[in-house]
Amino acid sequence: MFLNSFRLLWLFIVIPNVTPVGRQLDPTCSVDWNLAGKTSEEIVFDLSCNVTSGWIGLGLSRNGAMSGADIVTARLLQNGTIILDDRHGVGNQKPIRDIKSDYKLLASSKNSSHTTVKFSRLLNTCDKDGDVEITDDTLKLIWAWGALGPAENLTQHKPTNRGAIVVNLLDKKVTPPPPIHSSINLGQTVTLNSNATLYTCKIHKLSVQQKNHVIGYEVYFQAQAKQYAHHASVLSCTPPSGASADQFFSQYADQEYDCYYTDKYFPTEHCKFFEFQWTLGGVPTYFPEELGVPIGEQKDQYYMTMFHINNPLKENGLEFRLGFNLFYTQQLRKHDIGFLQLGLNSSRAYSLTVPPNSAKYVLSSHCPGDCTKILPTSGIQVFVYLLHFHLSGKKMKIRHFREGVELPWIGYDGNYDTNFQMSRMMRKHVTVLPNDHITVECEFGTKEKWLNGSTVIGGRGIGEEMCQAFLMYYPRTKELNRCGSSVEHEQLLKFMGIDKVKMDKAENDPMVLTPPTLAGKRYSQVVSGINWTTALRDNFQNMTKYGPQTAVCQGVTSDKKFNVIAKYPVIKKDYVPINKCDGKGGHSACHKFKVSFILLQITLSIPFLVFMVLS
Template sequence: MNLSRTLLVALFIIGVSGFSYDELSRQYDCKLQLDSAGNYTMFYTIDEDDKLLSIAIHVQTTGWVGLGLSPTGQMPGSDVVIGWVDNSGASFFQDRYAFDRTIPRYDGSQDWKFIGSSEDNGITTFLFERLFETCDEGDIAISAGDTTHLIYSYHSEDPIDNQHISQHEFQGVKTVNLFGQLQNTADPPANLQYVDVVNANVTVPSKDTTYLCTLIELPSQFKNKTHYLVKTAAQITPDSARHVHHMLLYLCDGFNLTGDPAVGVSQECNGISQKILPCRSSIVIASWAVSGNDFTYPADIALPIGGADKIHTHYLLEMHYDNPDKISGIVDSSGMRLYFSDKPRQEVAGIVTLGKLATGHMIIPPGVQRYTVRGFCANQCTNANFPEEGITVFANLLHTHTAGAELILRHIRNGTELKPIDVNRNYDFNYQQINIIPSAKILKGDEMILECVYNTGHRNTTTFGGESTSDEMCISVLYYYPATNLSNCLSYTIPSAYAEWMSTYLLPEQYYAIAAAAVNNISSARPVFDSLDWSEENYRMLERIGQTSEQVNVCVSGKGKNYGSTFASSKPPLIEVPFEGEGQCVKGSNGSPSVVLVIHSSNLVMIIVMCLLTIYSFP
């Protein structure tokens, strides 16, 4: 715990009146408004050195308050704390575990540690903390990168006693990545210019999946003066929101498309002209996926757009619409709002897409609880595109579709695996957010492996790589500086690599049917795959081939006339020295139900003792 927060705690304990929202904002690194009404705010700080999560909750109530970590966003299985301050000023705080949808049971291992509390002017505030890992089966581990479901609740009245807690009057769930939030900083200036890059009343086709591309001209002021992108915010049409799956906004860098007849016209992306097609592999300047929040760049980083020395005339907005019920008449005007400053910043941002190319050669068998696919970015690509000093990663978006369960972006240097750049072992398709990454340096010649784990236990048909939500992807959108010309570094498995598996597990007629389909798109042989006996031995061999066999690395870079792709076949990066995470759990202390008394300011002896402890806790 840092010195300023220790002083804050001391003031709580000696009975000083509750601290304001602004004071908590200053003392904790991050804050989250958990409810739409603004009545429940959570402040927190992550101490990665001590493996400690410190939390303050600030709730507009004089009754009991609750907060929990949930594996699913539902109450069963949740790791919960409940607290209240009674009329005498005594504080009650308990670590509990929810087995079902009833009052959570008291946890015999009290690992959430009470720090302080107050009730003042209708606001109840509690401070508490917990180690990331406690070895308690009733606790949910706190892991970097994982999607976290925060469940919150409160009541207008205090419980009668420890055993009789009334059902909540207010409750909800907030899905976040605790480690991926930008620390509390001043909001971007209110006078920032912004530009809306949106579709204009587009009719969504009545089919399962549609990718629509719209060419949009940049405002005239961008053509002569550079503007600096500092924030992006999705603008989603409410009536069509459930059909908007994700969007990418490309800057057509180096392509002068002035006067092109496609400007302002929305058309399916696979039908755009050859003149516009390179935009789709150009610079991604904004991305959004289901339930994503606004993204604000760190204070010293921006992405420059426009200027007399650049050929920036158009954006290309790519929208993925999901319409599994094939509903007609859906009209959408969603897109992105871009906030710009006219002042340059210290670092120039770039964005690159990594992972597995979403083709039919990405095969995921049905009925498997855990199946791993890997795509990689080879050292040939980073050698050719990264500067000598390397690049620094500051944010990332991990993306799969509905079968995705875990993702890890691995980082390899000369055969040694370094700390993963990004990890999410509790991936939730319905919450996809750009996460802030503690500075990770990728050097020229380094390699990356994106590892995606899928759960198809609920499926009885084979899943292939593809653009439909029922297909799968394995993608990482990496934000970094300084900018380079690299826009994509992806890989795909060579079809011939499957020959050994096919000859082992397929009948001759199945073999020939799949081999014929593999010439174009192997997923066209779906009925043959679905008819296979997917024994564990069978699918594990297929998984191993997909992970270890030769792949084609697709490296896309350049701009304008210099735009191009290189295709090089190579084995996946060799990891000679794996990264060893801490993986260490520290046993929490046992406890029993107790009442923690707030010490009032009249107790001068305790005040003096507390102040001395505060002072001498720090050299």
């Protein structure tokens, strides 16, 4: 039943409302869902299908397959009755009914063309044998429909009567605010070349000459561009000291450049302040009604667009347009939005080294208190987080420490999907105070078939890796825009038995110069050639995760940048979310608010997963 492959959707959502979320699953079925109950621990679905007989079904799967999926089916009996069954998948066969039914049929109707079913389920049913808990993890929603056989039981669906999409059931609906007064187009033309990875940039001068607020934005593509675009950014530009913006940037404006590897000079290093971000999964973004991104505060303001283009077949000469539309208003909102990049800077390249045949290699990157101490005294309020990996990333969490205590995670995804890198609207905003310590933990695995157990190092290409998280917050500050740490290259080279390397500007995998026994090999080749015993692997993991690292604290301008040494803060106990089914997790009574947060987190986790219930 149900399909093993799935269609990928792109999402970047930032709207704080409780409007039911909906999806058109395919031409036949659509579904709406919303949280219910006093503590929002229940999710309600409205499923409507252009089906009047047989059965319709929907499942929640961690990998897109039917096996292990949590499935609900509605049988449309000949006497007009609709029977809802709670089931689970055990392979490509009829799903088995659960011993305990956790779906409740609330209402149903049928006319000459459609059947509509409304039902509910708890986010966490505590049924470990047949149900999937709904959390912030990314899931695959699978669905199908078919005919009823003898005794009005399910029969196999047709190959075309099934589908799947990637979802997070805790997402909120995107609702454009009325009215959108004006828009700015930041577009550029991309021409593919023979490189598999292309970062293409363009500098734009804004026409707005007084303060306005951007209240939403979208990324647009010509049709053929979608298959190549991996992620995109809009960054504000600051001229070097002593130069005006027009004097410095006008000579580069309105021309497309390779962001990093061009023979011509391009001022990428002067355009580093993130303003807007899009990744695989993004749809139009609108901000809460009290928040906006300021534009036009400075005379002659310049922005840079940057697009990561993935061209695995190395097609040459194809040209297409893509860009950002920024929606703005002169009616200023209460707070200015800021953007903070966390994690490993991609320019650090092989500071991110995942040994071959790794199952659960964890990389840490810190934004220590010595960096956050420059935040406003009252702190900042984080309301959105975005997690960013490439192909080998499995799990990521943003850990939060204060005065020797680990607070609830700012963000987490334990079932990451690189094709669904959505921005996550937080139901409860998180306060980050001066001297708080934030750690991004990234878990990688390289045993999958497409990675073939290979060594993976950091880089900008899709086959290389990143470990980054992005926060949107208010009120805006220009003191801190990037914050992250990494292991020094010298430590890694020493561990691998390498004395000296050479790395050109366009490379991330350096050539070994000495010792003579390794000369001529690439760094990754040396790593792959090592006999990675369990003891050696553990030593390397401990060094790269728990050892001292160099953290970079970067403000808007180059003069607001400094380095500090960072490592995990000393705490008595790691934070663990409470599991309401076994009562485990959380913290002792000395930090009661953590418990309430965890309960909130569990409450939030469950609703979205069930939403896609029937199709």
